[in-house]
Amino acid sequence: AGRGDLAAAFEKLKAKLEKEGIFDPAHKKALPFFPQKVAVVTSPTGAAVRDIVKIITGRNDCVDIVIYPVLVQGPYAAEEIAHAIKDINENHSDVDIIITGRGGGSMEELWAFNDERVARAIYDSDIPVISAVGHEPDVAISDFVADRRASTPSNAAEIAVPDQVELRRQLSDLAERMTGSETSRLQALRERVDALGRKRVLTDQLAYVQDKRMELLHLQQRLGDLANAEIARKQKAFTALAASLDAMSPLKVLGRGYAVARNEAGQVLKSSGETHIGERIHVTLGSGGLTAVVDHIEEARNGG
Numbered sequence: 001a002g003r004g005d006l007a008a009a010f011e012k013l014k015a016k017l018e019k020e021g022i023f024d025p026a027h028k029k030a031l032p033f034f035p036q037k038v039a040v041v042t043s044p045t046g047a048a049v050r051d052i053v054k055i056i057t058g059r060n061d062c063v064d065i066v067i068y069p070v071l072v073q074g075p076y077a078a079e080e081i082a083h084a085i086k087d088i089n090e091n092h093s094d095v096d097i098i099i100t101g102r103g104g105g106s107m108e109e110l111w112a113f114n115d116e117r118v119a120r121a122i123y124d125s126d127i128p129v130i131s132a133v134g135h136e137p138d139v140a141i142s143d144f145v146a147d148r149r150a151s152t153p154s155n156a157a158e159i160a161v162p163d164q165v166e167l168r169r170q171l172s173d174l175a176e177r178m179t180g181s182e183t184s185r186l187q188a189l190r191e192r193v194d195a196l197g198r199k200r201v202l203t204d205q206l207a208y209v210q211d212k213r214m215e216l217l218h219l220q221q222r223l224g225d226l227a228n229a230e231i232a233r234k235q236k237a238f239t240a241l242a243a244s245l246d247a248m249s250p251l252k253v254l255g256r257g258y259a260v261a262r263n264e265a266g267q268v269l270k271s272s273g274e275t276h277i278g279e280r281i282h283v284t285l286g287s288g289g290l291t292a293v294v295d296h297i298e299e300a301r302n303g304g
Helices: 002-020 047-059 077-091 116-124 141-145 153-160 164-197 207-247 250-255
Strands: 037-042 064-069 097-102 129-133 148-150 260-262 280-284 289-293
Touching: 002 116, 002 141, 037 047, 037 077, 047 064, 047 097, 047 153, 064 077, 077 097, 077 116, 097 153, 116 141, 129 141, 129 153, 148 153
Parallel strands: 037 064, 037 097, 097 129, 129 148
Antiparallel strands: 260 280, 280 289
16 A cells, blocks of 8 residues: 555646646756766765776776765655755856665655756756666656656666777777778878879970970961962952952943043043033043044934
8 A cells, every 4th residue: 555655646746747847858958978077866875886986997988977975764864965056057167967865765765866956956957867767667856857768777877977898899990990091091192193204295395395385286277278278269259249340340441442432521421412512522442542523413203
């Protein structure tokens, strides 16, 4: 019957705090990857503290451990645990992680970690808190509030600090990968330098100038050929136009026995009606010309 009462009180407090959002994952803080100082809030004489210290020092001897002794069961245990968490936050700002918990026991023995004062102290802590209460099947209210839950105190120590042996192995692997990557990159650069060193522009310093000179000569020759071809085309067109113009020249017509008559004003006479008797006219022949005086005019016949 007594255990049933404790279970009912546990569920009641859990429902109350859950409704307030104290268990919400959004409020949980991330643990630092490489903490320099860990505070352990637990009994100074229990097996839990010995396991935590042993595992932390075995995994990473660079981490400082501060034992904050408290009662972990009895009527005053919850008050001491809550006070310890608050005091560490207020007076030990160099602490990176708080581990609080104890070894296994009955529900009554673990009850301090089901106390509302402890739950609110963990929630209000600015320093990340790991809850490590009892064995893996044991569940306490502090587990729901804490930033991380550990199945056992030993597991809390493993969560809190990285294994320096594993870190060295990872660093060694990274160093090997970096060395291999840089070696490959340097080899690729060396091959590129060697390939550039074999290029003609480096083996023969004037090669580039000579190549450009040959390109220039080739372009000059092409321009000359294009210019000559254009001139020839223009000359041919000019000759054709000159021949056509020559064929239409009045001089050609005069050369066939025709003549052109102009009055004294220099106007070409196209019909006999454009002159009168006694007028002086100039007649242009195929070769030379003459001046004459009109003494007879014949009228046009048949419209001619």
